[in-house]
Each structure stands twice: as structure tokens, then as C-alpha cells.
Amino acid sequence: MSVLTLRFRGQLSDMAEADRRDLLDRTPDDDDLLRDTVAAIIDLVRREGDTALKSLAREYDNVRITHIEVPKPAIAAALAAVDPALRAALERAARNIESVHKAGIQTAVEVEPEPGIIIRRRPEPLGRVGVYAPGGKAAYPSSVLMGAIPARVAGVGEVIVCSPPDSTGKPSAGVLAACAIAGVDRVFAIGGAGAVAAMAYGTDTVPRVDRIVGPGNTYVTAAKVMVSSAVAIDSPAGPSELLVIADDSADPSAIAREMVAQAEHDELACVVTVALGGELADRIETSLMAQAAATKRASIVRRALERQGGVLVASSREQAAALATAYAPEHLLIATRDAEALAATIRHAGTVFLGTTTSVAFGDYMTGANHVLPTNGLARSYSGLSTQDFIRWTTWQRVSPEAAARLAEDVGIFADAEGLDGHARSARGFGTPA
Numbered sequence: 001m002s003v004l005t006l007r008f009r010g011q012l013s014d015m016a017e018a019d020r021r022d023l024l025d026r027t028p029d030d031d032d033l034l035r036d037t038v039a040a041i042i043d044l045v046r047r048e049g050d051t052a053l054k055s056l057a058r059e060y061d062n063v064r065i066t067h068i069e070v071p072k073p074a075i076a077a078a079l080a081a082v083d084p085a086l087r088a089a090l091e092r093a094a095r096n097i098e099s100v101h102k103a104g105i106q107t108a109v110e111v112e113p114e115p116g117i118i119i120r121r122r123p124e125p126l127g128r129v130g131v132y133a134p135g136g137k138a139a140y141p142s143s144v145l146m147g148a149i150p151a152r153v154a155g156v157g158e159v160i161v162c163s164p165p166d167s168t169g170k171p172s173a174g175v176l177a178a179c180a181i182a183g184v185d186r187v188f189a190i191g192g193a194g195a196v197a198a199m200a201y202g203t204d205t206v207p208r209v210d211r212i213v214g215p216g217n218t219y220v221t222a223a224k225v226m227v228s229s230a231v232a233i234d235s236p237a238g239p240s241e242l243l244v245i246a247d248d249s250a251d252p253s254a255i256a257r258e259m260v261a262q263a264e265h266d267e268l269a270c271v272v273t274v275a276l277g278g279e280l281a282d283r284i285e286t287s288l289m290a291q292a293a294a295t296k297r298a299s300i301v302r303r304a305l306e307r308q309g310g311v312l313v314a315s316s317r318e319q320a321a322a323l324a325t326a327y328a329p330e331h332l333l334i335a336t337r338d339a340e341a342l343a344a345t346i347r348h349a350g351t352v353f354l355g356t357t358t359s360v361a362f363g364d365y366m367t368g369a370n371h372v373l374p375t376n377g378l379a380r381s382y383s384g385l386s387t388q389d390f391i392r393w394t395t396w397q398r399v400s401p402e403a404a405a406r407l408a409e410d411v412g413i414f415a416d417a418e419g420l421d422g423h424a425r426s427a428r429g430f431g432t433p434a
Helices: 017-024 032-048 050-060 072-081 084-102 141-154 173-182 192-201 218-227 252-263 278-294 298-308 317-327 339-343 360-365 401-417 421-428
Strands: 008-011 109-114 117-125 128-132 158-162 186-188 211-213 241-246 270-275 309-313 331-335 351-354 391-399
Touching: 017 317, 032 050, 032 192, 032 218, 050 192, 072 173, 084 141, 084 173, 128 141, 128 192, 141 158, 141 173, 158 173, 158 192, 192 211, 192 218, 241 252, 241 317, 252 270, 252 278, 252 298, 252 331, 252 360, 270 278, 270 298, 270 317, 278 298, 278 309, 298 309, 317 339, 331 339, 331 360, 339 351, 351 360, 391 401, 401 421
Parallel strands: 008 309, 128 158, 128 211, 158 186, 241 270, 241 331, 270 309, 331 351
Antiparallel strands: 109 117, 117 391
């Protein structure tokens, strides 16, 4: 194998402005063909419903499905047949996810901004949520747990899962086992943009949902964005990202392992380490080269590192922190002596891992924190998936007669200024008679 060349190397302070823009801008290229293909799939599903879903399974998954919905006995059988060690790991992860997300439950609030004015806000669980669990190149039972369990904790009325069928005509056994453990109500053997369209608009078999959550490939992401005017989505997440800040207290081989672990997700993954020192950077890069070549998914890792991977050198912690805030990564690993203090200076990240032993893989599967996170710099404005994604708020208002009289004239003045005579008359009708 030829020598692997990272996309970004050297001193941060010496980086050309064009390279810095390329480092920070991970927005996917505008792919007209992909967008047109996804739009056509969505239109097909809206017009032909279940018939379209079956034809899409033949075209994209190379399988003929007779039943779009997976029978409940098949889900139970998958759980019973799953490897006991995997089942134990899934159940452990489920317990942790439930525990963490219960801590995020919102409660009703009431405030009285002025005497006689009462404002209440009450959280209400969504009626039905759709969780997308990727399949195809790899199946992700963990994504089922990360989407379905917080929805359950939030009190959602019905949780459905869509996941691509394998050669059996059903989603993978691991995905089905995870559905059973997470208490999913219904499972559908459909994937890609077609699954997103089915959940957004409904078909004879697949019910329309109130929100779609879960990771997916570029087709799934594009479809979620396209249907977001009809149904809420979590965030337009893209390929996996990792930014590491490391000092000489970190084990270079451990940092390299973390980089390889995230790069193996996808050829489009973005994996960068900022080292506090040139010697450390060299040691990390040397270990990275060896580990990238030895991994089972070496071709994927190699492509990701050559496309958007890097080992850079920062002259100070402040410079490293400033880059991290600008980068706004999905995953931020801080492997320094003062990890917690340094993290406090960084504003934007999907989730932060403190210390070398806090592997991103632990967060992906087992700590209970959610792994459905914003990418492409969207950590500036989006948060990771939580129970808050599965509720909506209703505001209740009460104004007493005395408060109405006090409000009347000021509200009338506002309405006059906006040219809304009807509003002004409505408000002033409660005023104190002259």
C-alpha cells in the first residue's frame, strides 16, 4: 500500500487561508444528481405508497419484500436468537440511555410577570415518532436504542422504526433485537429516502409521524431536509466527525485509535487532531499510519483521512480552543492534563469527551449519552438528540379583569403603531371607562 497522505498537516499558524476554509467548511458538495434522485423517490412514494416502497427495495436493497411491516413474532424471535453477549450489551446500553435521558425530562412552568397575568407552559409528548436505523453497508442496533429510548422516556404515544431489509427481507437481527429491547411499537423493512418519505407522508402500511430522527447516509439526510416542511426532523446530520486536542500527557497510539475508529464510519468522515507540540504530532501521525493500514476497513479509513483528515500543531491551548470553537465538531475529545478547564473555554461541540480513557466509542454505545449529534459545524445551533426532541410546549395564558384594564391602553398604542385598528379596539374595550 502506498504512503497515506493526510489532507491537513503542519502548524496551525502557518495554514493558508484557503486550507483553513476547507478545514472548517465540511458542508457536502451540492450534488444535483443526488438531490434530483431523492426528490424523485419522495414523489414516487407520495404517489404510489407501498407499491413504490417494494420497488425501491428491489432496486436499492436487491431484495423482494412481501410484507413491509415486520411481524411482531419475528421481532421476538430475533431477540431470543441474538448472541447472549450482544443481548447483554444492548440491555446494558439501554439501561444507561434510559437513566441519562430521564434526567432531561422537562416539567411545566408558571410565571406571573405582572399581578393578574398568569402564563403557563406545559410539555406534551409527541403522538408518533419515526426512528431511522441505517442498514446496507452496516447495521446499527445502537441507533435504534438512541432514538427509541429517549422517545419512550419522553412519553411518546407510538414509536416506529424503519430500517433497510437484508437478504431475508427483514432488517438485521441485531436491529430487530434492539427494537424489542427498546419497546418499539412497529418495525418496517424499508430504508433510504423512501423510508423517510413514507414516515413523512404516510402510506397504506406506514403511518405518518410527527418527527423523524436518526442518522443515515447522504440520501437519507437529503430526504430529511426535503420533507422538513411537512414533518419535524432532529438535524440534517452528515458523516461522522472527530476533533481531538492532545498534549504530551496523551498516549499517541490511543489518539490514533480514536481517529481510525471514527474514520472507519464513512469515506466522508472528518477526523482531525490538534497536537500541542510538534513531537507529539509526529508520534500521533506515525501511529495513525500504522493503524490505518492494519484495520479491517482500511480502504474507507484511508479515503477519509486523505480527504478530510489531519494532524495539526497548535502553539498554545488558546489557539487549539479557538479552532475547536470555530470547527464546532460532532465529537470533541480533549486529551490534556487540564481537559475540563480547557473544555469550559470551547463553546461549540455536539458532545465532549474528557481524557484519553473517555473513548468516543464508549459514547457511541454505552455511556448513555446520545450519539445522534449535529455535524458540519451545526453544533453552533443544534444539540444532540434528547427527550426535548420528543415533546412540544403548549402555552396557557390567563388575564384577570383588573390586569386587562391595566394592559388595555399600552396594547392599544402598540396596535396603533402597527396599523391594526381591530387589535386596538379589542384591547381598549377592556379599559377603564372615561
